[in-house]
Amino acid sequence: MPDEPVTVLVVDDHPVFRAGMATVLGDLPGITVVGEAADGAEAVAAVARLAPHIVLMDLRMPGVGGLEATATITTRHPDTAVVVLTMDEDDDSIFAALRAGARGYLLKEADGTDIHRAVLGAAHGEALFGPRIAQRVLAHFASPHAAADTAPFPQLTDRERQILDLLSRGLDNTAIARRLTLSEKTVRNRVSDILAKLRARTRAEAIALARDAGLGRPG
Template sequence: MSQPQPVTVLVVDDHPIFRAGMATVLGDLPGVTVVGEASDGAEAVAAAARLLPHIVLMDLRMPGVGGLEATARITTVHPEVAVVVLTMDEDDDSVFAALRAGACGYLLKEADGADVHRALLGAARGEAVFGPRIAQRVLAHFASPHAARDTLPFPQLTDRERQILDLLSRGLDNTSIARHLSLSEKTVRNRVSDVLAKLRARTRAEAVALARDAGLGLP
């Protein structure tokens, strides 16, 4: 009887010691093979395209192209590649931004080897995988009567304001946004001002940065 193919993993983290340690731990797990490492999101996107691993184990906070944008790029172009986030961030905004970007799993860096092993094998089978604390919070969140609204990024914004913020994050100027939404430029200008005020952002660039951190403006 032929042996099952190992689950191939690309490890992405900007801390070389952690990245090397994780690669060593994963390499010792049965049924798992580490095929590459990347130190930031841009390297991760390129490596994923070159190696086509079963799983990308993705950190979120990295210089340059961060984990959210890298996750969106990878899962959009290579939907057969599963992304499992491994991070220190356990706040709801980070969890749901990662899921919106296309991640199929979310683990904390405190997870032990057995938890990571189970998550990788589960993700390779097409399952959604979460660490115990994250799973409890996700279930509690969706059990809330306000879950549908609260799951959206920036719940203080109206749907139209969030739509405009998303278009801003994609690089559109006021004229292009007005044309895209069939609005007047004055209306767009006023809505952008409202968005900046509600986000307490001093500039459009600052609002775009906040939006991208929340998963808006991604492919």
């Protein structure tokens, strides 16, 4: 990357946090904030328009979530790096983000120094994580069970695989929610995460992948 300010797009559905983060970043040396977005759909459109070096991405947002947006951005705009900034520190979220193409993962408790280092590092092709996230990543790959899962789509959680199976059987969100005793909003969010993890653009594409892998069968 040439010696120029690193341009950043801030994506978060909370306007106060988003504005505050834009202010913090704007005060850091070598960084210029070029835009903000309130959800994944806005983020994808803004990246196409602004071509930032870095997208600082929340995960949990209404509509198009951060995972789906990350997968879309990293596929369509490989010169733009995504750094996740979220409250989610569970393994499922961390590894789903990495599989979607994220180049860094920080928690919202991170201080300005950590964010500064992660943004500049990602702009130069490095992958940086917050301390607790790094421990989880190392522990995962040190585990003898890390590659032992033979179930289809090991990147999915058991619940996500269950929902995908029901989708493949032709059930809609309402029917899945009733079957699994979940809210429709929860099912909708899980379906969005499934599409991002499978890098599927539509439900139909995800269903086709699932059926090819043997899901959606009776029994």
